[in-house]
Amino acid sequence: MADTDPRPVLAPILGDQLTRTLASLRGRTKDDTVILMMEVWDEATYVRHHKQKIVLIFSAMRHFAAELRDAGWTVDYVRLTDADNSGSFTGEVARAMERHDCSAIHVVEAGEWRVQQQIEEWAGRFDCAVEILEDDRFLCSIGNFREWAEDRDTLRMENFYREMRRKTGLLMDGGKPVGDAWNFDHDNRESPRDDMDPPERPKFEPDEITRDCIELVEDKFGDHFGSLENFRWPVTRDQAEKAADAFFAVRLTKFGPYQDAMVHGQDDLYHSMLSTSLNLGLLDPLELCERAAKAYADGEAPINSVEGFIRQIIGWREYVRGFYWYHMPHLERANALNAQRGLPEFYWTGETDMRCMADCVRSTRDNAHAHHIQRLMVLGNFALLAGVNPREVQDWYLVVYADAYEWVELPNVAAMILYADGGKLASKPYAASGNYINKMSDYCRKCTYSVSKKTGEGACPFNALYWHFMDRHRERLENNNRVARVYQNWDRMGEERQAEYLESAEAFLDTLTPADRGWARSE
Ligand SMILES: Cc1cc2nc3c(=O)[nH]c(=O)nc-3n(C[C@H](O)[C@H](O)[C@H](O)COP(=O)(O)OP(=O)(O)OC[C@H]3O[C@@H](n4cnc5c(N)ncnc54)[C@H](O)[C@@H]3O)c2cc1C
Ligand code: SF4
Numbered sequence: 001m002a003d004t005d006p007r008p009v010l011a012p013i014l015g016d017q018l019t020r021t022l023a024s025l026r027g028r029t030k031d032d033t034v035i036l037m038m039e040v041w042d043e044a045t046y047v048r049h050h051k052q053k054i055v056l057i058f059s060a061m062r063h064f065a066a067e068l069r070d071a072g073w074t075v076d077y078v079r080l081t082d083a084d085n086s087g088s089f090t091g092e093v094a095r096a097m098e099r100h101d102c103s104a105i106h107v108v109e110a111g112e113w114r115v116q117q118q119i120e121e122w123a124g125r126f127d128c129a130v131e132i133l134e135d136d137r138f139l140c141s142i143g144n145f146r147e148w149a150e151d152r153d154t155l156r157m158e159n160f161y162r163e164m165r166r167k168t169g170l171l172m173d174g175g176k177p178v179g180d181a182w183n184f185d186h187d188n189r190e191s192p193r194d195d196m197d198p199p200e201r202p203k204f205e206p207d208e209i210t211r212d213c214i215e216l217v218e219d220k221f222g223d224h225f226g227s228l229e230n231f232r233w234p235v236t237r238d239q240a241e242k243a244a245d246a247f248f249a250v251r252l253t254k255f256g257p258y259q260d261a262m263v264h265g266q267d268d269l270y271h272s273m274l275s276t277s278l279n280l281g282l283l284d285p286l287e288l289c290e291r292a293a294k295a296y297a298d299g300e301a302p303i304n305s306v307e308g309f310i311r312q313i314i315g316w317r318e319y320v321r322g323f324y325w326y327h328m329p330h331l332e333r334a335n336a337l338n339a340q341r342g343l344p345e346f347y348w349t350g351e352t353d354m355r356c357m358a359d360c361v362r363s364t365r366d367n368a369h370a371h372h373i374q375r376l377m378v379l380g381n382f383a384l385l386a387g388v389n390p391r392e393v394q395d396w397y398l399v400v401y402a403d404a405y406e407w408v409e410l411p412n413v414a415a416m417i418l419y420a421d422g423g424k425l426a427s428k429p430y431a432a433s434g435n436y437i438n439k440m441s442d443y444c445r446k447c448t449y450s451v452s453k454k455t456g457e458g459a460c461p462f463n464a465l466y467w468h469f470m471d472r473h474r475e476r477l478e479n480n481n482r483v484a485r486v487y488q489n490w491d492r493m494g495e496e497r498q499a500e501y502l503e504s505a506e507a508f509l510d511t512l513t514p515a516d517r518g519w520a521r522s523e
Helices: 041-045 051-070 089-100 113-120 142-150 157-168 208-220 237-255 275-280 285-297 303-327 355-367 372-386 390-400 406-417 434-440 461-472 484-493 495-510
Strands: 009-012 033-038 074-078 104-108 129-133
Touching (some): 033 089, 051 074, 051 208, 074 089, 089 113, 157 303, 237 285
Parallel strands (some): 009 104
């Protein structure tokens, strides 16, 4: 009866729903709606987020609330430090219902399973209609992904991606892919060059709102991981668009070829650095992809870069979100390889002689960001090879990256890097020795360890750990035809050499100090 009821509708907007065209606002007027935005303690602390991540979300929320108010909407904004703040979404909706006497609650489904469980309880708890709307900022709904997944044995991203290309018409020429190929990965694996000089991304100086958030975070979360010195993330749609403009103008052309490259001290390379804005809702994924496709059509960027970028967004980003909802809540507990080691302390301190790991942790601490290959093939690869417990790795990734929300972090960590789902996402584990890191980076040149030395003192730890991993998971992996050749090589080595690898790996693993568990979620 909301249509005839003179009372307003309450529209709670969560921290990653900062989009003016959000489903719960469309079709509503400024007179019949009270928007509720909430900074709550539960969300700020369910893991001990990187300081930049908390500043980013609170600042973006405060800016968004100010924009809505300027546009004439009624926004009830609850600050973290408000005296009666109950600390939870449900508690704040209950208080808001008392303040506003609303006829109904309209809310867009949550990004994370944990929060969605809370929202689904509202109908039983509040004496009004509760409408949970689909988050149509994603191009593939949770229901559509389920339909796609249900009649398949394997859920490969490539098949999903091709359907998304057909559905959106992006880079399509009738029924055929533009350039006569669905992907150009073979052109996108260039090693870094010494003379590479990627342009700096735009940095957005903190304004008064952001400075207030920085002060708040220093005060309340001062012992959380990460530095705030380098805080320069876009916090409004305007700034996010400027960041996107800069990417399209100067970095897109080389995005493809150097997508997998890593250079010591060069943190952004040719990446877009747009994930924080996309995940907050400041940028629209389809608009970005259409812009990239136009850059190709106008001859401003090559197909391998444009296709690579579009694949990340309508392919990987949409796919992992569908995968998350399809496999939750089990995915959170998956541990197919029975990995039990504690997360090494150097994931927090960066204190290790492994130059690749130290640089990736440094970038993570300074920027709340590391790019995809650093997350996958250095930090992730090490956790996989060393057999670190998935829950600890998940918590780490959720804490340390400014773009981390469980719907995107968990599939990447549990399924992509740790193979904890037993191979539903990846056809084989992304395990690699030091050779891969050496080929794709300049890290090894000045490392204390020698990448060409396979075992013994001074040898790159990734080399022996790789074989240790393969050996301990032989039973599970040797029948996988994508890995079978690895075991033929292993067998050809002979027992003595194999023992050297295994002893080297074990000696290294014995040196690892596990981090304190104080920062992680309680079991
Ligand atoms: C272990 C691991 C954990 C990750 N955790 C997160 C996370 O918490 N949040 C997050 O947004 N991304 C995550 N990613 C994906 C990816 O690393 C980041 O999206 C990317 O580094 C963000 O930087 P960028 O915007 O410069 O990306 P670009 O390299 O410029 O890519 C463009 C966009 O594509 C999307 N994208 C690319 N790869 C992926 C992917 N594998 N999954 C989902 N989206 C993708 C992102 O939206 C990104 O902004 C993770 C990857 C790995 C391997
Ligand atoms: S030698 Fe090994 S540990 Fe050192 S940077 Fe290279 S891959 Fe990393």
